[in-house]
Amino acid sequence: MSRVLVAATRIDGSPAAQRPTAENRADEAALVAAVGSGDGDAFRLLMARHLGSIVSVARRMLRDDAEAEDVAQEAFLRLWRSSGTLEIGPAGIRPWLRRVVSNLCLDRVRGQGRVTVVEELPEVPEPAKQLAGLESQDTQRRVEGAMQKLPDRQRLALTLFHFEGMSQIEIGQIMGVSDEAVESLLSRARRQLKAELKSEWESLRNSGEL
Amino acid sequence: MSRNGLGPVGLDKLEAALDTYGADRTRWPAPLRLSLSGFIAGNSDAERMLKDAEAFDRLLDSAPQYDAGRLGKLSDRIVAAAERQPRLITNAAGPAKSGGSAWSAIRRHHGFAATALAASLVLGVFAGQLNVFNSTADVLLGGNRDNPTTARQLAQTDDADGFLDEDLL
Numbered sequence: 001m002s003r004v005l006v007a008a009t010r011i012d013g014s015p016a017a018q019r020p021t022a023e024n025r026a027d028e029a030a031l032v033a034a035v036g037s038g039d040g041d042a043f044r045l046l047m048a049r050h051l052g053s054i055v056s057v058a059r060r061m062l063r064d065d066a067e068a069e070d071v072a073q074e075a076f077l078r079l080w081r082s083s084g085t086l087e088i089g090p091a092g093i094r095p096w097l098r099r100v101v102s103n104l105c106l107d108r109v110r111g112q113g114r115v116t117v118v119e120e121l122p123e124v125p126e127p128a129k130q131l132a133g134l135e136s137q138d139t140q141r142r143v144e145g146a147m148q149k150l151p152d153r154q155r156l157a158l159t160l161f162h163f164e165g166m167s168q169i170e171i172g173q174i175m176g177v178s179d180e181a182v183e184s185l186l187s188r189a190r191r192q193l194k195a196e197l198k199s200e201w202e203s204l205r206n207s208g209e210l
Numbered sequence: 211m212s213r214n215g216l217g218p219v220g221l222d223k224l225e226a227a228l229d230t231y232g233a234d235r236t237r238w239p240a241p242l243r244l245s246l247s248g249f250i251a252g253n254s255d256a257e258r259m260l261k262d263a264e265a266f267d268r269l270l271d272s273a274p275q276y277d278a279g280r281l282g283k284l285s286d287r288i289v290a291a292a293e294r295q296p297r298l299i300t301n302a303a304g305p306a307k308s309g310g311s312a313w314s315a316i317r318r319h320h321g322f323a324a325t326a327l328a329a330s331l332v333l334g335v336f337a338g339q340l341n342v343f344n345s346t347a348d349v350l351l352g353g354n355r356d357n358p359t360t361a362r363q364l365a366q367t368d369d370a371d372g373f374l375d376e377d378l379l
Contacts, residue, residue: 043292047285052278059276068276073288080292136272143273162232162270168239187230190266194229197269204265 025092032093036084046093047076053164054101060159061105063148071108075100091170098166099174102156109152139200146196154189157182219249224256233263 034042054075058068075097079086086096147155156175160166161182166174172182194201224246231238235247250256 040289040292044285044289047288051285051288052276052281055281055284056276060273065276065280069280069284069287072284073291076288077291077295081295139269140272140274143269147270147273161237162267165237183230187226190229190232193270194266197266201262201266201269204269205262 025090025094028092028094029088032079032083032086032088035080036086043076043080046079050094050097051076054097057098057159057164058101058105060147060163061102061152061156062108063144067108071101071104074104095170095173098160098164098170102160102174106152106156142200143197146193149196150189150192154185154192157185158189158193161186219245221255221259224249224259228259228263232267233260234267 028046031042031046035046051072055068055072058071059065062068062071078100079093079097086093088096147158150158153175157171160171160174161168168179168182168186172179175182177185227238227242227246231242235243238246250260
């Protein structure tokens with residue numbers, strides 16, 4: 001069974017997230033049914049298709065590789081256990097997996113006992129005297145810290161839309177909200193991030209790295 | 211209709227679109243994209259806003275990502291965990307693919323118990339049959355009918371046959 005992926009390109013030329021084609025999604029009902037009858041090969045194929053994006057979503061939500069892997073594992077074990085009863089639509093297994101992993105992540109971040117370390121963003125940026133690599137790492141940490149400061153649902157909506165390339169409608173289905181609510185979540189998330197990352201954004205604009 | 215679809219075409223509407231969907235116009239809802247495309251072209255303020263939004267998108271993309279090099283081990287870990295999971299095997303998918311996956315799954319989960327049961331049955335039948343043959347051979351080969359041991363063996367043989375018949379039924 002061939003894997004055909006659509007290689008989209010962002011307007012700046014960088015590759016966007018790869019998404020399964022309709023052909024791939026169409027065969028997923030059969031693959032899930034095969035998993036339901038105990039087909040380990042079908043299970044591995046579905047994992048090869050979706051594990052990377054699933055664990056990435058969890059990583060962005062939880063900010064911890066090990067915890068993201070636990071969530072991804074739980075999502076796929078649920079698929080393994082309940083695949084015999086799942087009804088897969090034309091969009092394939094992807095929406096179901098995203099819904100499961102999103103709920104698991106939200107449960108975790110809201111769960112008691114979870115300690116989230118969020119770096120405080122300084123009011124005044126430090127002078128740019130560090131080496132480029134260190135600056136880059138610092139920027140990465142700041143972006144991640146700002147993402148972590150977002151309310152859970154805003155972070156989830158932004159992760160699914162910006163990083164996973166999902167449509168507004170798909171996100172609404174996964175999160176159980178309307179299109180308008182998704183739009184509002186996205187808008188508030190980006191505005192908060194712009195405020196949090198103002199200095200980094202300014203330096204990017206001024207550095208001519210566009 | 212969504213909030214971004216409303217209002218006159220202008221910089222405010224463009225800003226709202228960029229704040230919601232980012233600079234990648236292929237991700238915008240089609241009506242919004244259509245309504246703003248003419249406005250952006252040739253408008254220097256709009257083009258600057260678009261470039262700023264591209265910079266912001268790139269900044270977001272710099273956030274640390276999951277290390278894809280860990281995927282292989284994670285995949286193996288999930289498969290190993292799945293094999294330990296109790297689950298209901300359905301036949302809804304029809305015959306299993308090559309590799310006998312449905313059968314192998316059954317064997318994997320129930321193989322030991324089934325093998326033990328089958329072995330017990332074979333051993334039991336074999337033991338019973340051995341007893342029958344020994345007793346019958348004694349009688350046929352002219353064993354002493356007055357010998358209480360032989361008579362007892364015959365009785366046991368009859369009983370054993372009865373049990374066997376019941377088992378077969």
